[in-house]
Amino acid sequence: xxxxxxxxxxxxxxxxxxxxxxxxxxxxxxxxxxxxxxxxxxxxxxxxxxxxxxxxxxxxxxxxxxxxxxxxxxxxxxxxxxxxxxxxxxxxxxxxxxxxxxxxxxxxxxxxxxx
Amino acid sequence: xxxxxxxxxxxxxxxxxxxxxxxxxxxxxxxxxxxxxxxxxxxxxxxxxxxxxxxxxxxxxxxxxxxxxxxxxxxxxxxxxxxxxxxxxxxxxxxxxxxxxxxxxxxxxxxxxxx
Numbered sequence: 001x002x003x004x005x006x007x008x009x010x011x012x013x014x015x016x017x018x019x020x021x022x023x024x025x026x027x028x029x030x031x032x033x034x035x036x037x038x039x040x041x042x043x044x045x046x047x048x049x050x051x052x053x054x055x056x057x058x059x060x061x062x063x064x065x066x067x068x069x070x071x072x073x074x075x076x077x078x079x080x081x082x083x084x085x086x087x088x089x090x091x092x093x094x095x096x097x098x099x100x101x102x103x104x105x106x107x108x109x110x111x112x113x114x115x
Numbered sequence: 116x117x118x119x120x121x122x123x124x125x126x127x128x129x130x131x132x133x134x135x136x137x138x139x140x141x142x143x144x145x146x147x148x149x150x151x152x153x154x155x156x157x158x159x160x161x162x163x164x165x166x167x168x169x170x171x172x173x174x175x176x177x178x179x180x181x182x183x184x185x186x187x188x189x190x191x192x193x194x195x196x197x198x199x200x201x202x203x204x205x206x207x208x209x210x211x212x213x214x215x216x217x218x219x220x221x222x223x224x225x226x227x228x229x230x
Binding site for chain 1 (some may be wrong): 147148149151156157158160161196209217218219220221222223
């Protein structure tokens with residue numbers, strides 16, 4: 001059972017570099033999400049996609065971009081990383097549409113450190 | 116604005132004793148409420164949800180939660196704690212209007228169960 005696969009698991013990155021976090025799901029879920037987790041702040045939504053070909057901004061979208069070319073993949077890109085983007089990033093999915101009650105399925109996370 | 120608050124950063128309980136992890140929410144309309152658990156270096160796992168119906172919701176691993184509309188609370192409970200229940204617990208509310216899994220998370224509560 002795979003569910004959601006995130007890569008890399010961990011990465012140290014120099015400020016100003018470009019970085020893409022990968023996320024792939026095999027549950028044929030329509031909706032996908034990127035959250036960041038920071039101590040004392042819980043999880044905050046960065047971007048989401050209700051279905052392939054559409055994306056939307058979450059609570060903290062600045063400095064991040066996403067694409068949803070197909071159902072399975074939802075990469076998150078940091079065009080020019082800054083230290084404040086040091087965080088643990090979680091990709092999640094949900095069925096979407098009328099079947100969706102809000103229960104999310106999460107990946108194992110990508111720990112990103114920007115120096 | 117919609118929000119979730121978990122007033123306790125940490126809850127300590129002895130094994131075998133009942134546990135409660137508190138959550139209050141602010142949302143317009145009828146809330147969809149969730150509890151998730153996160154074990155160290157892992158992604159979040161769904162525990163239970165309240166959408167409608169009985170105020171007492173039963174979930175995974177013997178956990179339950181009580182929805183109290185007048186107090187706008189959704190506290191997580193378990194009659195007898197296990198050491199293996201030690202983890203980080205998140206309360207969340209679904210963003211409205213929404214037909215997907217866009218959630219607002221609380222800041223998390225660390226549960227420490229001691230033998």
